[in-house]
Amino acid sequence: MGGVMKDMGGLMGDGMGDMMDGMNGMMGGGGPETTGSASGRGEVRIANFRFQPTTMNITRGTVVVWTNDDSATHTATANDASFDTGRLDKGKSSQVTFDRPGTFEYVCNFHSRMTGRVVGGP
Numbered sequence: 867m868g869g870v871m872k873d874m875g876g877l878m879g880d881g882m883g884d885m886m887d888g889m890n891g892m893m894g895g896g897g898p899e900t901t902g903s904a905s906g907r908g909e910v911r912i913a914n915f916r917f918q919p920t921t922m923n924i925t926r927g928t929v930v931v932w933t934n935d936d937s938a939t940h941t942a943t944a945n946d947a948s949f950d951t952g953r954l955d956k957g958k959s960s961q962v963t964f965d966r967p968g969t970f971e972y973v974c975n976f977h978s979r980m981t982g983r984v985v986g987g988p
């Protein structure tokens with residue numbers, strides 16, 4: 867009996883590895899890049915461990931609002947620390963005003979594969 871259990875354990879181990887690979891694929895990074903644009907006010911939804919749109923093109927002075935539709939907690943945190951939404955629990959949102967041009971790459975503090983960018987025009 868013990869030997870059989872051991873063999874099953876080995877099989878399950880392999881299976882778990884495959885499952886984890888699949889889950890990592892779901893945790894962002896594997897999805898399609900999306901692009902949106904906004905002027906005045908723009909909205910980025912966080913769903914299925916992705917920022918949507920991934921790239922947000924905005925005019926100067928636009929307020930970008932991040933809203934978390936996931937049950938997991940996320941953040942939108944600038945790589946250059948120029949902005950940070952802080953923890954966004956399910957259903958919560960946070961807004962940032964972009965009053966200077968440039969490309970602002972950001973990441974979720976909890977899921978490093980979740981990345982996005984805001985591209986501010988002149």
Ligand SMILES: [Cu+2]
Nearest residue numbers: 940974976977
């Ligand atoms: Cu996240």
